[in-house]
Each structure stands twice: as C-alpha cells, then as structure tokens.
Amino acid sequence: MSNEMMKNWNEYKPTKTVWLWSAVGAAGLTMIVGFTAGGWMTSSTAAERTQASTELAVATLAADICSNRFLAAADADAKLAALKETDSWKQDTFIEEGGWVTFANMEKPVDGAAELCASRLMAASPSATDSGA
Structure with missing residues (x-):
C-alpha cells in the first residue's frame, strides 16, 4: 500500500487553481504568524512606539x-x-x-x-x- 501511495503522489499534477489557492493560503498564514508571533508591525505602530519611547x-x-x-x-x-x-x-x-x-x-x-x-x-x-x- 505504501508503494501505491507514493505512485499516486508522484503522479499528482495540481491545477492552476490549486496552485493559486495554495500560494494565497501560505501567504496568509505567513502574515498571521508574522504579525502575531513574529514581531512584525505596521509603520504607524512603529511610529507610535518610537514616539512613546x-x-x-x-x-x-x-x-x-x-x-x-x-x-x-x-x-x-x-x-x-x-x-x-x-x-x-x-x-x-x-x-x-x-x-x-x-x-x-x-x-x-x-x-x-x-x-x-x-x-x-x-x-x-x-x-x-x-x-x-
């Protein structure tokens, strides 16, 4: 069964729609992680923090x-x-x-x-x- 799964995986050809939505999902997930846990911020937030400091x-x-x-x-x-x-x-x-x-x-x-x-x-x-x- 393992060989059959590998064969199916190797033969899989995603459509352009699947590629597009995969890219959109990856970009969205990257932004969510970046802004919540990665320390990213908008320029206005950076300006506010600089002013407060x-x-x-x-x-x-x-x-x-x-x-x-x-x-x-x-x-x-x-x-x-x-x-x-x-x-x-x-x-x-x-x-x-x-x-x-x-x-x-x-x-x-x-x-x-x-x-x-x-x-x-x-x-x-x-x-x-x-x-x-």
Missing part, C-alpha cells in the same frame, strides 16, 4: 534633572518634608507648581516628569539633601 526618555531625563535641582536647593530638607506630607496623588502637582520640571523657555512642565521626579524624591533621605552628598 522618546517621550519616556525625555521625561526620565527631566526627572533626573528635577530631583538633582530639588535636592541641591537651599531649603531642600523643608521642601522634601513638605513633599512627603503631601498626598501621593498630589505629589506631581507639588513638583510642577514648584517649577522643578519646567525648564528655561518652556511654558509647561515636561509631561510625565513630575510623577517620576516625585517618586525618586520620595525614596530620597533627608541626608541626601546635604550639599556634600
């Missing part, structure tokens, strides 16, 4: 500058104590209103930086505000 990088840099400026200020201990007494959902507003994430020639604070800065400052100890640290 850029905004996060800018916010992270601004938060670093913010926390360093905050801790280097003359009244840093008092400001840090006031920040720690502020409700957690208002800490970013405290940082924004203090001007710590609004830089020269900017009208508005850097998006997302205040929350990152506040979380870094909450982890800081009062001794971190010493100018010798």
Whole structure:
C-alpha cells in the first residue's frame, strides 16, 4: 500500500487553481504568524512606539534633572518634608507648581516628569539633601 501511495503522489499534477489557492493560503498564514508571533508591525505602530519611547526618555531625563535641582536647593530638607506630607496623588502637582520640571523657555512642565521626579524624591533621605552628598 505504501508503494501505491507514493505512485499516486508522484503522479499528482495540481491545477492552476490549486496552485493559486495554495500560494494565497501560505501567504496568509505567513502574515498571521508574522504579525502575531513574529514581531512584525505596521509603520504607524512603529511610529507610535518610537514616539512613546522618546517621550519616556525625555521625561526620565527631566526627572533626573528635577530631583538633582530639588535636592541641591537651599531649603531642600523643608521642601522634601513638605513633599512627603503631601498626598501621593498630589505629589506631581507639588513638583510642577514648584517649577522643578519646567525648564528655561518652556511654558509647561515636561509631561510625565513630575510623577517620576516625585517618586525618586520620595525614596530620597533627608541626608541626601546635604550639599556634600
């Protein structure tokens, strides 16, 4: 029976329609696997991810500058104590209103930086505000 199956397989000649639908099916399956498991994406998705990554990088840099400026200020201990007494959902507003994430020639604070800065400052100890640290 095995020989008969091999003979039938060798003699099989697919029609153009079968070839066409086989190619369409293979292309479709390749795209499905590529977009779901292969990491493929459209150009608009790539642009969105690039924009989000850029905004996060800018916010992270601004938060670093913010926390360093905050801790280097003359009244840093008092400001840090006031920040720690502020409700957690208002800490970013405290940082924004203090001007710590609004830089020269900017009208508005850097998006997302205040929350990152506040979380870094909450982890800081009062001794971190010493100018010798």
